[in-house]
Amino acid sequence: MAEVKELLRAEENGTISFGDYTLVSKTKLDNFEFEGDLYKVKTFVEITKLEKNGMFVYESVPGSAVEHFRQTDTEVSFTVTAPEDVQFTLGLEPESSYEVFINGSSAGKMTTNLTGKLSVGIELGANESAGVKVVKC
Numbered sequence: 734m735a736e737v738k739e740l741l742r743a744e745e746n747g748t749i750s751f752g753d754y755t756l757v758s759k760t761k762l763d764n765f766e767f768e769g770d771l772y773k774v775k776t777f778v779e780i781t782k783l784e785k786n787g788m789f790v791y792e793s794v795p796g797s798a799v800e801h802f803r804q805t806d807t808e809v810s811f812t813v814t815a816p817e818d819v820q821f822t823l824g825l826e827p828e829s830s831y832e833v834f835i836n837g838s839s840a841g842k843m844t845t846n847l848t849g850k851l852s853v854g855i856e857l858g859a860n861e862s863a864g865v866k867v868v869k870c
Contacts, residue, residue: 751772781796
């Protein structure tokens with residue numbers, strides 16, 4: 734079972750990990766500094782949400798644990814673990830096309846809406862993980 738007991742942590746490889754879907758009440762960590770940016774995470778069994786410098790980055794329903802999250806101008810990659818099927822939304826560039834890969838296989842191309850949000854659903858068994866990569870086309 735993957736959960737980030739610190740709620741948000743910096744990894745040695747320059748990524749971050751966050752979220753603990755085992756918590757029964759909403760818990761948050763604010764003003765976590767990483768590479769010059771301030772992060773905020775809210776997490777519990779129902780939802781996990783990440784913000785960077787006050788801007789939306791990630792949200793999942795139900796709550797999830799995200800490991801090795803890395804976001805560049807052209808790609809987002811991470812591993813997500815949840816207690817059941819999970820839907821996550823990423824904050825990306827508005828009205829742009831992205832190809833989504835789940836465990837190395839293409840799940841197809843998607844376009845973000847006017848606010849830059851892209852939502853993806855993944856079928857997971859109890860406490861299973863999936864590798865996610867979203868690449869700008």
